[in-house]
Amino acid sequence: KTERTLGMIKPDAVPKMGQILDLIYSKGFMITRLKMCQLNRNEAFQFYQEHQGKPFLDALLNFVTRGPVIAFEIMGESVIQKWRDLLGPTDSAQARQDAPNSIRSRFGKDKTENACHGSDSTASAIRELEFFFPSSGPSRQNTAK
């Protein structure tokens, strides 16, 4: 079924945004909204609320607030899973072993600095899209219906 999901280029990979967006388009994904922004710590904590209490949370918040991120909506058939497949495993080192053509394999460094994010479920996608692209915000310019 047609889905929407939230993708995010993390601060480590923003300098490689051109290559990453090229790869995304070459795989046939359709980006329907996109913006660059700088998250403060409260915003990052809100975005990653499901990781409250995890040992890596502090490192994750430091990392994701150290520079701008690029958030985008991807729309298409089964894109929640397809986008996660293109990302590869969370740990970039493992991605290089198990999914050598994945984004994390090619552009990530390790478990934390792993280049990009993708929503892991329909519920996360809805929450994360609303976080970056609130429905009260500017009207959609590219609904690509």
Ligand code: CMP
């Ligand atoms: P992401 O897909 O954005 O979801 C949560 C993020 O936390 C993850 O990518 C990594 O950046 C980070 N992360 C997840 N697991 C670990 C871990 N074991 N150690 C360090 N960072 C992690």
